[in-house]
Amino acid sequence: MGDNLADMLPEEAITLGARPSDWREAITVAGDALTASGATTDEYTREMIAAVEELGPYIVIAPGLALAHSRPSPSVLRAGLSWVTLSEPIEFGSPNDPVTLVIGLAATAQDGHLEVMSSLAGILADEDQMTQLEDADSPARLRELLTRFSASGD
Template identity: 55%
Template sequence: MVADIDGFLPDSAFLLDVPASDWKDAIRQAGKGLVAAGFTTDAYTDQMIETVEKLGPYIVIAPGLALAHSRPSDAVLKTGLSWVRLTKPVEFGNKANDPVSLVIGLAGHDENEHIAVMSAIAGALIDPKKTAALADAPTPEAIRAILKG
Protein backbone atom coordinates (compact mmCIF):
# COMPACT_ATOMS: atom_id res chain seq x y z
CA MET A 1 0.00 0.00 0.00
CA VAL A 2 2.82 2.44 0.80
CA ALA A 3 4.14 1.93 -2.74
CA ASP A 4 0.91 3.55 -3.95
CA ILE A 5 1.36 6.59 -1.71
CA ASP A 6 1.61 8.97 -4.70
CA GLY A 7 -2.08 8.59 -5.52
CA PHE A 8 -3.13 8.98 -1.90
CA LEU A 9 -0.82 11.94 -1.18
CA PRO A 10 -0.60 14.33 -4.16
CA ASP A 11 1.28 17.64 -4.01
CA SER A 12 -1.98 19.54 -3.50
CA ALA A 13 -2.52 17.71 -0.19
CA PHE A 14 0.64 19.14 1.42
CA LEU A 15 0.78 22.22 3.63
CA LEU A 16 4.37 22.56 4.77
CA ASP A 17 5.47 24.96 7.49
CA VAL A 18 2.09 26.57 8.14
CA PRO A 19 0.91 28.22 11.37
CA ALA A 20 -1.96 26.94 13.52
CA SER A 21 -3.37 28.74 16.55
CA ASP A 22 -4.63 25.57 18.29
CA TRP A 23 -5.53 21.91 17.66
CA LYS A 24 -8.77 22.79 15.87
CA ASP A 25 -6.88 25.09 13.51
CA ALA A 26 -4.30 22.32 12.93
CA ILE A 27 -7.11 19.93 11.95
CA ARG A 28 -8.61 22.64 9.71
CA GLN A 29 -5.25 22.84 7.92
CA ALA A 30 -5.35 19.05 7.39
CA GLY A 31 -8.90 19.44 6.09
CA LYS A 32 -7.76 22.12 3.63
CA GLY A 33 -5.26 19.66 2.17
CA LEU A 34 -7.91 16.93 1.84
CA VAL A 35 -10.32 19.35 0.12
CA ALA A 36 -7.60 20.78 -2.16
CA ALA A 37 -6.72 17.26 -3.34
CA GLY A 38 -10.38 16.45 -4.05
CA PHE A 39 -10.61 13.78 -1.33
CA THR A 40 -13.30 15.40 0.84
CA THR A 41 -15.75 18.24 1.20
CA ASP A 42 -15.45 20.86 3.95
CA ALA A 43 -17.99 18.88 5.98
CA TYR A 44 -15.36 16.20 6.63
CA THR A 45 -13.12 18.77 8.33
CA ASP A 46 -15.94 19.50 10.77
CA GLN A 47 -16.40 15.76 11.32
CA MET A 48 -12.68 15.35 12.18
CA ILE A 49 -12.95 18.14 14.78
CA GLU A 50 -16.18 16.66 16.20
CA THR A 51 -14.45 13.28 16.54
CA VAL A 52 -11.77 14.78 18.81
CA GLU A 53 -14.37 16.76 20.76
CA LYS A 54 -16.34 13.53 21.42
CA LEU A 55 -13.53 11.00 21.88
CA GLY A 56 -10.59 13.09 23.07
CA PRO A 57 -7.08 13.47 21.61
CA TYR A 58 -6.56 9.78 20.83
CA ILE A 59 -5.57 10.86 17.30
CA VAL A 60 -2.19 11.96 18.69
CA ILE A 61 -0.65 8.58 18.00
CA ALA A 62 3.05 9.28 18.59
CA PRO A 63 5.15 12.11 20.00
CA GLY A 64 4.49 15.18 17.86
CA LEU A 65 2.16 13.35 15.43
CA ALA A 66 -1.62 13.49 15.01
CA LEU A 67 -3.58 11.35 12.56
CA ALA A 68 -6.72 13.42 12.03
CA HIS A 69 -9.65 11.41 10.71
CA SER A 70 -13.29 10.57 11.11
CA ARG A 71 -15.50 7.71 10.01
CA PRO A 72 -16.21 7.21 6.31
CA SER A 73 -19.14 9.43 5.31
CA ASP A 74 -20.78 11.18 2.36
CA ALA A 75 -18.23 13.97 2.87
CA VAL A 76 -15.44 11.61 1.71
CA LEU A 77 -15.25 11.67 -2.09
CA LYS A 78 -12.31 9.26 -2.31
CA THR A 79 -9.61 7.83 -0.07
CA GLY A 80 -6.57 10.00 0.52
CA LEU A 81 -4.21 11.79 2.88
CA SER A 82 -3.11 15.32 3.63
CA TRP A 83 0.19 16.28 5.25
CA VAL A 84 0.51 19.35 7.47
CA ARG A 85 3.79 20.39 9.05
CA LEU A 86 3.25 23.21 11.54
CA THR A 87 5.68 26.09 12.05
CA LYS A 88 5.04 25.90 15.79
CA PRO A 89 3.72 22.81 17.60
CA VAL A 90 0.28 22.93 19.22
CA GLU A 91 -1.23 21.11 22.20
CA PHE A 92 -4.01 18.60 21.58
CA GLY A 93 -4.39 17.59 25.22
CA ASN A 94 -2.52 14.28 24.92
CA LYS A 95 -0.04 14.28 27.81
CA ALA A 96 2.07 11.47 26.40
CA ASN A 97 2.54 12.84 22.87
CA ASP A 98 1.96 16.62 22.89
CA PRO A 99 2.90 19.03 21.43
CA VAL A 100 2.07 18.17 17.81
CA SER A 101 3.99 19.50 14.81
CA LEU A 102 2.80 17.02 12.13
CA VAL A 103 -0.87 16.46 11.35
CA ILE A 104 -1.78 13.84 8.78
CA GLY A 105 -5.36 14.03 7.56
CA LEU A 106 -6.89 10.68 6.61
CA ALA A 107 -10.08 10.26 4.64
CA GLY A 108 -11.28 6.74 3.93
CA HIS A 109 -14.02 6.23 1.35
CA ASP A 110 -15.04 3.00 3.06
CA GLU A 111 -13.94 0.99 6.12
CA ASN A 112 -11.51 -1.24 4.19
CA GLU A 113 -9.72 1.62 2.42
CA HIS A 114 -9.68 3.65 5.64
CA ILE A 115 -7.96 0.83 7.53
CA ALA A 116 -5.57 -0.01 4.67
CA VAL A 117 -4.32 3.56 4.31
CA MET A 118 -4.14 4.05 8.08
CA SER A 119 -2.08 0.86 8.43
CA ALA A 120 0.25 1.86 5.60
CA ILE A 121 0.93 5.32 7.00
CA ALA A 122 1.29 4.05 10.59
CA GLY A 123 3.75 1.41 9.42
CA ALA A 124 5.88 4.04 7.74
CA LEU A 125 5.82 6.29 10.80
CA ILE A 126 6.83 3.63 13.34
CA ASP A 127 10.49 4.04 12.38
CA PRO A 128 12.01 6.88 14.47
CA LYS A 129 14.66 7.55 11.80
CA LYS A 130 11.96 8.05 9.17
CA THR A 131 9.96 10.28 11.51
CA ALA A 132 13.03 12.47 12.13
CA ALA A 133 13.77 12.67 8.40
CA LEU A 134 10.14 13.61 7.66
CA ALA A 135 10.37 16.55 10.06
CA ASP A 136 13.13 18.08 7.92
CA ALA A 137 12.04 16.98 4.44
CA PRO A 138 11.84 20.09 2.24
CA THR A 139 9.35 19.00 -0.43
CA PRO A 140 6.37 16.69 -1.04
CA GLU A 141 8.62 14.55 -3.28
CA ALA A 142 11.15 14.12 -0.45
CA ILE A 143 8.41 13.18 2.02
CA ARG A 144 6.93 10.59 -0.34
CA ALA A 145 10.40 9.12 -0.95
CA ILE A 146 10.96 8.71 2.81
CA LEU A 147 7.53 7.09 3.25
CA LYS A 148 8.23 4.62 0.44
CA GLY A 149 11.78 3.82 1.56
Protein backbone atom coordinates in the same frame (compact mmCIF):
# COMPACT_ATOMS: atom_id res chain seq x y z
CA MET B 1 -5.73 2.37 -4.57
CA GLY B 2 -2.19 0.96 -4.54
CA ASP B 3 -0.02 0.47 -1.48
CA ASN B 4 2.08 3.48 -2.27
CA LEU B 5 1.30 6.19 0.25
CA ALA B 6 2.54 8.82 -2.17
CA ASP B 7 -0.31 7.88 -4.54
CA MET B 8 -2.75 8.93 -1.82
CA LEU B 9 -0.81 12.06 -0.97
CA PRO B 10 -0.61 14.42 -3.94
CA GLU B 11 1.39 17.63 -3.54
CA GLU B 12 -1.83 19.64 -2.99
CA ALA B 13 -2.38 17.61 0.18
CA ILE B 14 0.98 18.55 1.72
CA THR B 15 1.48 21.68 3.83
CA LEU B 16 4.89 22.28 5.37
CA GLY B 17 5.47 24.78 8.17
CA ALA B 18 1.83 25.69 8.88
CA ARG B 19 1.21 28.12 11.74
CA PRO B 20 -2.21 27.34 13.22
CA SER B 21 -3.07 29.05 16.51
CA ASP B 22 -4.81 26.04 18.08
CA TRP B 23 -5.74 22.39 17.49
CA ARG B 24 -8.94 23.24 15.62
CA GLU B 25 -6.97 25.32 13.15
CA ALA B 26 -4.36 22.56 12.86
CA ILE B 27 -7.08 20.05 11.92
CA THR B 28 -8.57 22.63 9.55
CA VAL B 29 -5.25 22.91 7.69
CA ALA B 30 -5.18 19.10 7.32
CA GLY B 31 -8.82 19.10 6.21
CA ASP B 32 -8.27 21.92 3.71
CA ALA B 33 -5.40 19.90 2.25
CA LEU B 34 -7.66 16.84 1.86
CA THR B 35 -10.26 19.06 0.17
CA ALA B 36 -7.64 20.65 -2.10
CA SER B 37 -6.58 17.20 -3.28
CA GLY B 38 -10.17 16.25 -4.10
CA ALA B 39 -10.49 13.56 -1.40
CA THR B 40 -13.11 15.29 0.75
CA THR B 41 -15.50 18.23 1.00
CA ASP B 42 -15.19 20.95 3.65
CA GLU B 43 -17.86 19.14 5.64
CA TYR B 44 -15.33 16.39 6.42
CA THR B 45 -13.08 18.98 8.11
CA ARG B 46 -15.97 19.91 10.41
CA GLU B 47 -16.57 16.20 11.12
CA MET B 48 -12.91 15.71 12.11
CA ILE B 49 -13.08 18.64 14.54
CA ALA B 50 -16.41 17.42 15.95
CA ALA B 51 -14.89 13.97 16.56
CA VAL B 52 -12.23 15.47 18.84
CA GLU B 53 -14.76 17.76 20.56
CA GLU B 54 -16.90 14.72 21.27
CA LEU B 55 -14.28 12.03 22.04
CA GLY B 56 -11.27 14.03 23.21
CA PRO B 57 -7.76 14.13 21.71
CA TYR B 58 -7.63 10.40 20.94
CA ILE B 59 -6.24 11.31 17.50
CA VAL B 60 -2.85 12.17 19.05
CA ILE B 61 -1.61 8.63 18.59
CA ALA B 62 2.10 9.09 19.33
CA PRO B 63 4.31 11.84 20.73
CA GLY B 64 4.04 14.83 18.41
CA LEU B 65 1.70 13.10 15.94
CA ALA B 66 -2.01 13.65 15.38
CA LEU B 67 -3.91 11.45 12.94
CA ALA B 68 -6.94 13.57 12.12
CA HIS B 69 -9.89 11.60 10.77
CA SER B 70 -13.57 10.95 11.12
CA ARG B 71 -15.79 8.05 10.18
CA PRO B 72 -16.57 7.40 6.52
CA SER B 73 -19.37 9.70 5.38
CA PRO B 74 -20.75 11.28 2.20
CA SER B 75 -18.19 14.07 2.68
CA VAL B 76 -15.42 11.62 1.75
CA LEU B 77 -15.19 11.53 -2.05
CA ARG B 78 -12.29 9.07 -2.18
CA ALA B 79 -9.62 7.72 0.13
CA GLY B 80 -6.84 10.18 0.77
CA LEU B 81 -4.17 11.48 3.09
CA SER B 82 -2.88 14.91 3.94
CA TRP B 83 0.39 15.79 5.67
CA VAL B 84 0.83 18.98 7.67
CA THR B 85 3.95 19.94 9.57
CA LEU B 86 3.57 22.69 12.17
CA SER B 87 6.29 25.29 12.61
CA GLU B 88 5.14 25.84 16.21
CA PRO B 89 4.02 22.82 18.27
CA ILE B 90 0.31 22.81 19.22
CA GLU B 91 -1.36 21.45 22.37
CA PHE B 92 -4.30 19.09 21.76
CA GLY B 93 -4.82 18.23 25.43
CA SER B 94 -3.17 14.83 25.07
CA PRO B 95 -0.36 13.13 27.03
CA ASN B 96 1.42 12.96 23.64
CA ASP B 97 1.41 16.76 23.25
CA PRO B 98 2.70 18.92 21.80
CA VAL B 99 1.89 18.04 18.19
CA THR B 100 4.19 18.96 15.31
CA LEU B 101 2.75 16.71 12.57
CA VAL B 102 -0.91 16.33 11.62
CA ILE B 103 -1.79 13.60 9.14
CA GLY B 104 -5.31 13.81 7.76
CA LEU B 105 -6.94 10.51 6.80
CA ALA B 106 -10.09 10.11 4.74
CA ALA B 107 -11.51 6.67 4.05
CA THR B 108 -14.62 5.56 2.27
CA ALA B 109 -16.72 2.76 3.72
CA GLN B 110 -15.75 0.50 0.79
CA ASP B 111 -11.99 0.64 0.96
CA GLY B 112 -11.52 0.87 4.70
CA HIS B 113 -8.20 2.31 5.75
CA LEU B 114 -6.42 -0.64 7.28
CA GLU B 115 -4.06 -1.07 4.35
CA VAL B 116 -3.11 2.59 4.40
CA MET B 117 -2.81 2.54 8.17
CA SER B 118 -0.47 -0.43 8.14
CA SER B 119 1.85 1.17 5.52
CA LEU B 120 1.75 4.41 7.44
CA ALA B 121 2.36 2.70 10.79
CA GLY B 122 5.45 0.97 9.42
CA ILE B 123 6.95 4.30 8.41
CA LEU B 124 5.88 6.19 11.54
CA ALA B 125 7.45 3.50 13.72
CA ASP B 126 10.79 3.90 11.97
CA GLU B 127 12.62 6.79 13.63
CA ASP B 128 15.15 7.17 10.85
CA GLN B 129 12.44 7.40 8.18
CA MET B 130 10.41 9.82 10.31
CA THR B 131 13.42 12.09 10.78
CA GLN B 132 13.96 12.18 7.02
CA LEU B 133 10.27 12.91 6.41
CA GLU B 134 10.24 15.68 9.01
CA ASP B 135 13.31 17.22 7.35
CA ALA B 136 11.75 17.15 3.87
CA ASP B 137 11.81 20.71 2.60
CA SER B 138 9.27 20.37 -0.21
CA PRO B 139 6.14 18.37 -1.01
CA ALA B 140 7.99 16.72 -3.92
CA ARG B 141 10.79 15.58 -1.60
CA LEU B 142 8.29 14.24 0.93
CA ARG B 143 6.48 12.21 -1.76
CA GLU B 144 9.80 10.89 -3.07
CA LEU B 145 10.73 9.64 0.41
CA LEU B 146 7.31 8.09 1.00
CA THR B 147 7.54 6.27 -2.32
CA ARG B 148 10.96 4.91 -1.38
CA PHE B 149 9.91 3.91 2.16
CA SER B 150 6.68 2.28 0.94
CA ALA B 151 8.65 0.21 -1.55
CA SER B 152 11.24 -0.91 0.99
CA GLY B 153 8.59 -1.92 3.53
CA ASP B 154 7.17 -4.78 1.46
